[in-house]
Amino acid sequence: MDELSDIGEFGLIDLIKQDTINDHSSVIVGIGDDAAVVLPAPRQLQLLTADMLVETIHFDLTTTTPWQLGYKAIAVNLSDIAAMGGAPRHAVVSVALPPSIPVEFVVNLYKGMKEICREFGVNIVGGDTVASPQGLVINVTVTGEVEPAKLVRRSGAKPGDxxxxxxxxxxxxxxxxxxxxxxxxxxxxxxxxxxxxxxxxxxxxxxxxxxxxxxxxxxxxxxxxxxxxxxxxxxxxxxxxxxxxxxxxxxxxxxxxxxxxxxxxxxxxxxxxxxxxxxxxxxxxxxxxxxxxxxxxxxxxxxxxxxxxxxxxxxxxxxxxxxxxxxxxxxxxxx
Amino acid sequence: MDELSDIGEFGLIDLIKQDTINDHSSVIVGIGDDAAVVLPAPRQLQLLTADMLVETIHFDLTTTTPWQLGYKAIAVNLSDIAAMGGAPRHAVVSVALPPSIPVEFVVNLYKGMKEICREFGVNIVGGDTVASPQGLVINVTVTGEVEPAKLVRRSGAKPGDxxxxxxxxxxxxxxxxxxxxxxxxxxxxxxxxxxxxxxxxxxxxxxxxxxxxxxxxxxxxxxxxxxxxxxxxxxxxxxxxxxxxxxxxxxxxxxxxxxxxxxxxxxxxxxxxxxxxxxxxxxxxxxxxxxxxxxxxxxxxxxxxxxxxxxxxxxxxxxxxxxxxxxxxxxxxxx
Incomplete structure (x- = not known):
């Protein structure tokens, strides 16, 4: 079974970038340039949220499959967008991977991410893939959009509600x-x-x-x-x-x-x-x-x-x- | 000297969120809600980039101060925005921190980030602070803006240039x-x-x-x-x-x-x-x-x-x- 060290960072990025764009109308440049380029919808506020998942702190690879872990890494961010009343749009995914990790593990991790992104019409437009001396770390940043009148914060509750x-x-x-x-x-x-x-x-x-x-x-x-x-x-x-x-x-x-x-x-x-x-x-x-x-x-x-x-x-x-x-x-x- | 475990996650966030907004006109909600809320400039493309820095892979705490490390973690992302011809706008910062780390270390890490953000008019609008079993991990995602006519990609070079x-x-x-x-x-x-x-x-x-x-x-x-x-x-x-x-x-x-x-x-x-x-x-x-x-x-x-x-x-x-x-x-x- 191939390990990451066999295919290298660029081989990995080629594997990752397939099937990452679900809404082609809003993505001008996805994975592969210095930065992603997206088209914001007019007259919408933009939402930004990030969650970092660290092996042994947030997940245990003996009790989750890589597919499930990928799915959850995106899900927790979409939940933050949901809590503001917004629609998620784009995800930027950084992963720190031990070099001995099987390529298949990483492919399945991204399959889980791509599945939930497909369900919710979210595009994975960029990120970073780096080595980790030990332990997997995943950071996902998600952008969302919301009409100004529909933004809901934590601060609007009134007695009687x-x-x-x-x-x-x-x-x-x-x-x-x-x-x-x-x-x-x-x-x-x-x-x-x-x-x-x-x-x-x-x-x-x-x-x-x-x-x-x-x-x-x-x-x-x-x-x-x-x-x-x-x-x-x-x-x-x-x-x-x-x-x-x-x-x-x-x-x-x-x-x-x-x-x-x-x-x-x-x-x-x-x-x-x-x-x-x-x-x-x-x-x-x-x-x-x-x-x-x-x-x-x-x-x-x-x-x-x-x-x-x-x-x-x-x-x-x-x-x-x-x-x-x-x-x-x-x-x-x-x- | 206080350690993170003395002040907890919420005490840390209170320390971090000071002096994070340099352009108040574009930030509606910064650190502290489920997601940050920002106002995109009209008729601009949006840029998104992320870089993850992992201890022992990207930096060595015996040769960098936390201030320098924070400065660099933002700098490498601004460089990606610069390479597209864009102006950086907002940063979302995730850190995985060993619980035994001194609070002063984290404060200085963010001081370095805040200094370069201040220089370039960038707002730190959100992120995540989590525990790490060992080793510091920093992920920074930066958004930027560029006029459509001024976007520069890697793909436009022509023979004779x-x-x-x-x-x-x-x-x-x-x-x-x-x-x-x-x-x-x-x-x-x-x-x-x-x-x-x-x-x-x-x-x-x-x-x-x-x-x-x-x-x-x-x-x-x-x-x-x-x-x-x-x-x-x-x-x-x-x-x-x-x-x-x-x-x-x-x-x-x-x-x-x-x-x-x-x-x-x-x-x-x-x-x-x-x-x-x-x-x-x-x-x-x-x-x-x-x-x-x-x-x-x-x-x-x-x-x-x-x-x-x-x-x-x-x-x-x-x-x-x-x-x-x-x-x-x-x-x-x-x-």
Missing amino acids: LVAVTGKLGSSAAGLALLQAGQWEDEDFAWPLVTAHLTPRPQVRTGQLLAALGATSMDDISDGLASEAHEIAKASQVGIKLFAGQIPLAPELAAAAARFNKRATDYALFGGEDFQLVFTMEPGKYETLLALHPDLPVTRVGEVVAAGEGVTLVDAAGCVQELKPRGFNHFRQEG | LVAVTGKLGSSAAGLALLQAGQWEDEDFAWPLVTAHLTPRPQVRTGQLLAALGATSMDDISDGLASEAHEIAKASQVGIKLFAGQIPLAPELAAAAARFNKRATDYALFGGEDFQLVFTMEPGKYETLLALHPDLPVTRVGEVVAAGEGVTLVDAAGCVQELKPRGFNHFRQEG
């Missing part, structure tokens, strides 16, 4: 726990959770719809619902009250939580990488949203309150407790 | 050799070479000027003049003839070459990271360029010929020999 989320929460964190514990393949409940962790689906179209229908603030759920609620509360200078019993959970989550002797809602609140959206909206507009899109997978989970009330969780018994923003924080050990 | 370069070549590679050999600090000749290696100056304004005055192709010299000549020859489907005696060398290069018993021109031809520009232009336009800008540091080094002639070097004795594109190639061992 409701808080809602897309999809089911906690699946990814439970999937990660299963992957780390091993011996999950024979359990039917495990597959949807592991899939949610390895190949999350960014909520791009839902994000654009929520932006168009009046979301006042929005965030993607990358560090757990509790952490994102704090982000919105801080940026909007409001309080947020969440109802534990209303948080939507995948039916399989209970079995996983039981296996690890944890509460299912804790995976939703303090787990990470669901890449669903949390948003705030006036209740009347939310009714309109549901009337227009009865099948949209959104769930009301709380309400925006005055800043002085802080961020709280109401449990099944009606008890209100402060909700700490425990989530994933690089560099700091959990206390 | 001349080939010219900016600045002096070979200094960076000689500086690297001095840094690796050590004991260079007492040699006056060493300082300009080491400086050229550690804090290269991207030729942004010169690139824009050359684009406006009719450069037919352009490339930044990141892998040595020989390699870049091959890039232009391949993209433009032409041959290139370079004259060894015309290649501009820093006066200090001879002393360094003598120390290592090498030919000075080899540093220029096969060394890397000069981040000067090589361009092609009709001779008449070049005369106009020199008449309008007599102090512009450009030097004619060759001519564009028919593709069949290949890429050649004419030595002092007038002998023509094939010029191999030896330069830095990740993954492949030099033969």
Whole structure:
């Protein structure tokens, strides 16, 4: 099997640059010159986001295939674009690769990237391929576009708005726990959770719809619902009250939580990488949203309150407790 | 001294985001939301480029300060924008940091980035800060803008054009050799070479000027003049003839070459990271360029010929020999 050191950097770039352009109308120069050249759409704001994934910190090559890893490396960035109400346009991909890595691994890594880019009409227009002394590092930067009137930030939540989320929460964190514990393949409940962790689906179209229908603030759920609620509360200078019993959970989550002797809602609140959206909206507009899109997978989970009330969780018994923003924080050990 | 693990990811981001915006008119949301939001200039093409720097592959922390490293991480990207004739606008910076790294190191790394961004009016609008199990990794993505009529690619060189370069070549590679050999600090000749290696100056304004005055192709010299000549020859489907005696060398290069018993021109031809520009232009336009800008540091080094002639070097004795594109190639061992 060929290793990277057999084909060299330029051979690798030739392999990578096939099938990278999905929207030819906006790309003038793709991979292969000093910089990519693209045509911005008129009268749109531009969005820019980046995520770096580091081997052993963000992924473990014993539990992900290269295809899945490539897919996820793009997905996490599209999720950030979705959280602003935008449409993703172009990706710039840098990879640091150990020279002993099989060429087939790199080809499959890019196949995963190209698959999700094709689904969402995103072009891979450039990047960098470098050697790594050990360990794989992937950085993806994605640009997006949004009409000025549809931009949604974290800072627009108002007391009286409701808080809602897309999809089911906690699946990814439970999937990660299963992957780390091993011996999950024979359990039917495990597959949807592991899939949610390895190949999350960014909520791009839902994000654009929520932006168009009046979301006042929005965030993607990358560090757990509790952490994102704090982000919105801080940026909007409001309080947020969440109802534990209303948080939507995948039916399989209970079995996983039981296996690890944890509460299912804790995976939703303090787990990470669901890449669903949390948003705030006036209740009347939310009714309109549901009337227009009865099948949209959104769930009301709380309400925006005055800043002085802080961020709280109401449990099944009606008890209100402060909700700490425990989530994933690089560099700091959990206390 | 504080380590990153003392202040955490969010404390770090608070430190980083100061003084990152130099052109407030084009930034709507900088660091701190899911994605940055910027305002593209109307009727401009957008440029996108990325470079990843990996510890022990691209830099050695025993021979660079964090400030210099930050400066260079941005500089290499501005050089790519310069090579297209563009103006750099926004930077997105991802760093993978060992948790034991001192906070002061990271602050100085960003100070170097902020200094060069300030010089060139570039905004740092976002990025990612993650942990690294070992070794520092920096990825910078830079956007730029260029008028459609002023875009210069590698592919426009025509037989009859001349080939010219900016600045002096070979200094960076000689500086690297001095840094690796050590004991260079007492040699006056060493300082300009080491400086050229550690804090290269991207030729942004010169690139824009050359684009406006009719450069037919352009490339930044990141892998040595020989390699870049091959890039232009391949993209433009032409041959290139370079004259060894015309290649501009820093006066200090001879002393360094003598120390290592090498030919000075080899540093220029096969060394890397000069981040000067090589361009092609009709001779008449070049005369106009020199008449309008007599102090512009450009030097004619060759001519564009028919593709069949290949890429050649004419030595002092007038002998023509094939010029191999030896330069830095990740993954492949030099033969």
